[in-house]
Amino acid sequence: MDKLYLKSQIAMRQAEFPTDLKKREKSLPVGDGKIVTIPGVRRCGKSSRMENVINELLSQGIDRRRFLWVGFDDERLVKMSSDEMHLILEAYTEMYPDIPINSVYMFFDEIQLIEGWEYFVMRIYKHYSKNIYISGSNATMLSSELKSVLRGWPEEDETLPLSFKEYCNFKGVKTDSWLEPDLAKLRNAFLEYNNEGGFPEVVLMENPLLKVKTLQTYFDTMLLKDLVEHYKLSNIEVLRYYLKRIMANLTKPTSIRSIHGDIKSRGLKVSKDDLYDWANYACDIFMFLRISNYSKSLQKIESSQPKYYCIDNGLRDAVLLPQSNDDGKKLENTVFLQLYRTRTPIDTIYYYQGKGECDFIVQRGTEILKLIQVTWSMMDSDTRKREIAGILEASKATGCKNLQIITYDETEDIEVEEGIMIHVIPAWQWLLTLS
Known part of the structure; x- marks a missing residue:
C-alpha cells in the first residue's frame, strides 16, 4: 500500500469537513472512552452519523487535522491486508508530527472489508487513541469478532434507515402541530413513508x-x-x-x-x-x-x-x-x-x-x-x-x-x-x- 495515497485520502476527507447533513434523532456518543461501533445495512446513514460527530467537534473548536478518516470501500484500500494497516498511522503521523496521537479522533468506515481488522483497532485503542468510531455492514463481524477480541470495550449503536420522525424532518413536515392542515400533511407523509x-x-x-x-x-x-x-x-x-x-x-x-x-x-x-x-x-x-x-x-x-x-x-x-x-x-x-x-x-x-x-x-x-x-x-x-x-x-x-x-x-x-x-x-x- 502506497503511503502517499493514504495521505492524499486523509487530507481529502479533512478538507470536506464540515459536511452539510441533517441530524438523526440519536447522536453518537463522544468522549466516553469506548470504541463506538455503528453496524447497519448499506446506505442507511452510518457514515453520515460519524460525519455529524465531526461537525459537532468542529463546532467545539477542534482542529480538523485531528480527524483521521479512512473509508475501506475505496477500490484501492479494500485490497489492503491487515499487515499493512499500520501504514495508516504512519501516514498520519508523518503528515502531522506535532499532533499528539492520543488526541486524534479516528473514523474507520466499512472496516469489516479488511480481514483481521479487529486486532488493528484493539492495538490503536490500547496504545494510541480512545476516540475510535467504526462502521460496517455485517452484524456478525461487528459483534462477535469485536466482543471476542475487544472484551467488552466496544459500544454498539446500530443504525437503521430513517424513522418516521426523521423522515418528516428530512421532508420538512411538522410533527409537533395539531392544526388540521399540518395533520393532513403528516398523514400524507406517512403514506409516502x-x-x-x-x-x-x-x-x-x-x-x-x-x-x-x-x-x-x-x-x-x-x-x-x-x-x-x-x-x-x-x-x-x-x-x-x-x-x-x-x-x-x-x-x-x-x-x-x-x-x-x-x-x-x-x-x-x-x-x-x-x-x-x-x-x-x-x-x-x-x-x-x-x-x-x-x-x-x-x-x-x-x-x-x-x-x-x-x-x-x-x-x-x-x-x-x-x-x-x-x-x-x-x-x-x-x-x-x-x-x-x-x-x-x-x-x-x-x-x-x-x-x-x-x-x-x-x-x-x-x-x-x-x-x-x-x-x-x-x-x-x-x-x-x-x-x-x-x-x-x-x-x-x-x-x-x-x-x-x-x-x-x-x-x-x-x-x-x-x-x-x-x-x-x-x-x-x-x-x-x-x-
Missing part, C-alpha cells in the same frame, strides 16, 4: 423512477458484494430468486423447506443447508430481520418457523415491483422496524400463533410488556373479529393486558372483557410517540 421507506439518499430524491433505480442498485450491491463476494457464494440467480421469495412472504412464517421444494420443482439445484445459511447471511447484512413464534418453551421457540421482515419497504417494492395492494403488509413491516429500532438490550420481539394470530409480543427481560396487532383498517367486520380474537388469545396465553391495534388512521378504545381494553391507534401517531 410506508411506501418508499427511509434510505436517506432516496428520501431526498424527487424523481420516482430514480428512487426505484437507486434502490435496485442497493439490492444488487448487497447481493453481489455483501453476499456473493464476501461469503464466496455461487448460484447467483438462485440466490436472487430466494431473497425475493422471502421478501414476498413478508408478515408470514417462512418455511425454508417449502421454498427448497419450490426451487427444486423449477429444475434448479441447491441444498437445503445452503438456503438456511443464505438466510443467516441475509440477516447478517441487515437485509432481513427475523423473529420467532412465542412460547414458554425455549425448544419450541428455536424450532418455530421465523417471520422475516425487510429492512426497508422501498427496497422491497423496488425489487418485487408488486402488482397488488401491499399497504397492510408494509404497515406491519413499518411497525416492526420501529419496535426493533426502539428496543432496549433486554427486549425480545416475538409473534404469536395459536388458533389465532397476534403480530407482535414485546418481552422485556421476563415480563411481557405489550401485545400489538397491525391491520390497515378495522372497518370490515370480519377483519375486526379476527384481529380482536387474535390479540385476545395472545393476551390469555401471556397474561399481558397492554393491548394495541395499529391501523392506518383509526382511533378507538374497545373493552372486550371486564378489565381488558384494546387501544386502536393510527400508525402515524404511534410512530411519533414510540421513540
Whole structure:
C-alpha cells in the first residue's frame, strides 16, 4: 500500500469537513472512552452519523487535522491486508508530527472489508487513541469478532434507515402541530413513508423512477458484494430468486423447506443447508430481520418457523415491483422496524400463533410488556373479529393486558372483557410517540 495515497485520502476527507447533513434523532456518543461501533445495512446513514460527530467537534473548536478518516470501500484500500494497516498511522503521523496521537479522533468506515481488522483497532485503542468510531455492514463481524477480541470495550449503536420522525424532518413536515392542515400533511407523509421507506439518499430524491433505480442498485450491491463476494457464494440467480421469495412472504412464517421444494420443482439445484445459511447471511447484512413464534418453551421457540421482515419497504417494492395492494403488509413491516429500532438490550420481539394470530409480543427481560396487532383498517367486520380474537388469545396465553391495534388512521378504545381494553391507534401517531 502506497503511503502517499493514504495521505492524499486523509487530507481529502479533512478538507470536506464540515459536511452539510441533517441530524438523526440519536447522536453518537463522544468522549466516553469506548470504541463506538455503528453496524447497519448499506446506505442507511452510518457514515453520515460519524460525519455529524465531526461537525459537532468542529463546532467545539477542534482542529480538523485531528480527524483521521479512512473509508475501506475505496477500490484501492479494500485490497489492503491487515499487515499493512499500520501504514495508516504512519501516514498520519508523518503528515502531522506535532499532533499528539492520543488526541486524534479516528473514523474507520466499512472496516469489516479488511480481514483481521479487529486486532488493528484493539492495538490503536490500547496504545494510541480512545476516540475510535467504526462502521460496517455485517452484524456478525461487528459483534462477535469485536466482543471476542475487544472484551467488552466496544459500544454498539446500530443504525437503521430513517424513522418516521426523521423522515418528516428530512421532508420538512411538522410533527409537533395539531392544526388540521399540518395533520393532513403528516398523514400524507406517512403514506409516502410506508411506501418508499427511509434510505436517506432516496428520501431526498424527487424523481420516482430514480428512487426505484437507486434502490435496485442497493439490492444488487448487497447481493453481489455483501453476499456473493464476501461469503464466496455461487448460484447467483438462485440466490436472487430466494431473497425475493422471502421478501414476498413478508408478515408470514417462512418455511425454508417449502421454498427448497419450490426451487427444486423449477429444475434448479441447491441444498437445503445452503438456503438456511443464505438466510443467516441475509440477516447478517441487515437485509432481513427475523423473529420467532412465542412460547414458554425455549425448544419450541428455536424450532418455530421465523417471520422475516425487510429492512426497508422501498427496497422491497423496488425489487418485487408488486402488482397488488401491499399497504397492510408494509404497515406491519413499518411497525416492526420501529419496535426493533426502539428496543432496549433486554427486549425480545416475538409473534404469536395459536388458533389465532397476534403480530407482535414485546418481552422485556421476563415480563411481557405489550401485545400489538397491525391491520390497515378495522372497518370490515370480519377483519375486526379476527384481529380482536387474535390479540385476545395472545393476551390469555401471556397474561399481558397492554393491548394495541395499529391501523392506518383509526382511533378507538374497545373493552372486550371486564378489565381488558384494546387501544386502536393510527400508525402515524404511534410512530411519533414510540421513540
